[in-house]
Amino acid sequence: MRLFENAAELASMTGKELGVSGWHTLDQTQIQSFADATLDQQWIHTDPGRAAAGPYGATVAHGYLSLSMLPYLAGQVYRVQQAAMIINYGLNKVRFPAPARVNSRIRDRLALASVTDTAKGLQLQFHHVIELEGSEKPACIAETVSLLRS
Secondary structure: OEEEOOHHHHHOOOOEEEEEOOOEEEOHHHHHHHHHHHOOOOHHHHOHHHHHOOOOOOOEOOHHHHHHOHHHHHOOOEEEOOOOEEEEEEEEEEEOOOOOEOOEEEEEEEEEEEEEEEOOEEEEEEEEEEEEOOOOOOOEEEEEEEEEEO
């Protein structure tokens, strides 16, 4: 975990990697809970028997589940001490290059791509690569935008 005293200290990392989170296992309970919350009950996520005979040999996590893990995983990488709040502002780009099979382990490799001063606070653009243990391709690549208010 990298601790930054304030927004200016974080901004000095523009264009650099902030770090890598710990590994997180995507188990069937979490995949099913996500399916229940989003009402996306597609068999490839929720039916282990049918999925075993499917294209991946097992159930796979929803791409959006991997995406939804970004706040949790990034929270392991950095924190700004004097920030009143950092809120999600949006996404610029998201791709899911490889499926995350049940019991896969993922982690976030996080870089600060840009910082823009706005009337609402600092707009931070992050580049996330959700690495998939044992795979050359990541489970997710995302460019997120956050607002930091001091």
